[in-house]
Amino acid sequence: MILYTFPIRTAFIDRDMQMISPKMEIKTLEFTQSPTKLPFYFLLQFFQLLWFLPKTTQYLCFFGGYHSVLPVWFGKIFGKRCIIQAGGTDCMNMPEINYGNFRKKWLRKATVYSFKNCSLILPVAQALVQQEYQYDPMISRKQGLLNLIPDLKTPIQVIPNGFDTDFWKDLGTARKPFSFISVATGTSNPSRAIVKGYDLIEKLAERHPDWSFTLVGDPSYFSSNPNVTVLGKMKPIELLDLYNGHQFYLQLSTSEGFPNALGEAMACGCVPIGSAVGAISEIIGDDRLVLSSKRLPRLEKLIHELPPRDVLRKDAAQRIRQMFTYSKRATLLLEKLSLN
Structure with missing residues (x-):
């Protein structure tokens, strides 16, 4: 045993x-x-x-x-x-x-x-x-x-x-442009929020009030930005629908190992944008989607210069299916x- x-x-x-x-x-x-x-x-x-x-x-x-x-x-x-x-x-x-x-x-x-x-x-x-x-x-x-x-x-x-790509998959639904999602627990703790990159997400949300952001995992987390929606822990089936309703997944962690939510979201067709820490670059597999240093102007430039979203969406799901199987x-x- x-x-x-x-x-x-x-x-x-x-x-x-x-x-x-x-x-x-x-x-x-x-x-x-x-x-x-x-x-x-x-x-x-x-x-x-x-x-x-x-x-x-x-x-x-x-x-x-x-x-x-x-x-x-x-x-x-x-x-x-x-x-x-x-x-x-x-x-x-x-x-x-x-x-x-x-x-x-x-x-x-x-x-x-x-x-x-x-x-x-x-x-x-x-x-x-x-x-x-x-x-x-x-x-x-x-x-x-x-x-x-x-x-x-x-x-x-x-x-x-x-990842179980029979479950985590792109359902082919339409997605709101410039809709962003990120998943992390314990982010009502300020230091945990920084570890998971929420400080940078909040700055991005403040600069772009016409973009929408969904932060999942801790209902006690507070955001002063009206374009940020905070949700508690979700069941996998609920997360599946959430991922499929968003265009981008943000993994802007200051430190990370191998983030599960990033792989799940990519399998569901979210275009990933991640920090150059831990295994994030390896998971994403495209330098154009990786933020090399913690700077807001560089993040904004990265987002504005992205190639066509439909191609990135397909590439993200395919990479998880090929490289990181259950x-x-x-x-x-x-x-x-x-x-x-």
């Missing part, structure tokens, strides 16, 4: 479960993101790992952090593999925007211990392994695991996310899990 632990349950976790559970027995153990609850959850997790120890064949963690320390330790003590899927914040040190595990002393120690002592690291993007960050000049250039843990010896293999990720992930 695989024990799968993570700080909070996300759509990414659900997708992994859909991939793994038909082939292998797997059980999820959710941890916490609350600092005040950490002592209780460490104790709870210890007894959970002890209880399931006789049936456990290996451990799987999404993100490195506090929640991965005990699974890694149990793996070393009892000779069981522990695999960590690096997702983004666990590979970053960005105190300038209050982001990344490495900006906090004890979280950094937990993250470093986990990555140095686990059996295998499976990042969702090559940029999480090592990168020369250049998008926001305020932020340190040296990012990624090999820059932040120079003596890291643990084997690493990148396995990108994959089956490709499932095959690679199951192959690694089966090597136990």
